[in-house]
Amino acid sequence: MDENAEQLWICKDHPPSLFRRFQFDGYNSLRIFLDRLADLSKETEYYPDISFGLNYANITVYASNEKVLSEDDKAFAQRVDELIDPT
Amino acid sequence: MDENAEQLWICKDHPPSLFRRFQFDGYNSLRIFLDRLADLSKETEYYPDISFGLNYANITVYASNEKVLSEDDKAFAQRVDELIDPT
Known part of the structure; x- marks a missing residue:
């Protein structure tokens, strides 16, 4: 995980996880992101907890071994x- | 809202909202549900808070007027x- 990515995600301990809130300009761009993330989940078999509303998505990636965040996490x-279109 | 639906949703007060957890047998049926719900949201302009993981979705419908749940809510x-396929 490069330095830039490390600044974007909040590292939590109980349970060990990475959290990030993504903000969108509207429902369509949010849906594109969620569809891409669903495909990424199926490809990697990583199923983060996702909560979203009209124009935001909160993503929580839990430590796979439930003890410490791995390089894969x-x-x-x-x-x-990288699913976000560069602005 | 018929009696059956009323039993499925938990009515909360602070803030006034309806909450229901949907459980799925796998990611594919969850995704079908979420896609249908996204279409329903666009049709009705109702954007509930949704959180989901591998095989569940928590849906929170907030009172549109933020004071009391309306018949539309x-x-x-x-x-x-009704988005759920009858088993």
Whole structure:
């Protein structure tokens, strides 16, 4: 996980996880993101907890081993970042 | 909202809202439900808070006027129920 990605995600301890809130300009761009994330989840078998409303999505990536965040957990979070179209 | 639907949703007060947890046998049936719900949201302009993981979805329908649940709010919740394929 590169430095840029590390600044975007909040690292939590109980339970160990990475959290990030994504803000969107509207429902359509949110839905595109959620569809891409669903495909990424199926590809990687990583199923983060996702909560969303009209124009936001909160993503929580839990440590797969439930003890400590692995490089794979962090790599998944970084791939989630890459689903966002560069502005 | 018919009696059956009223038993399925938990009525909360602070803030006034309806909450229901939907459980699925797998990610595919969850995704079908979420896609249908997204279409219903666009049709009705009701955007409930949704949180989901691998095989569940928690739906919270807030009172549109932020004070009391209207018949329209309840009708939307019932339409969400109807997105589930009868087992």
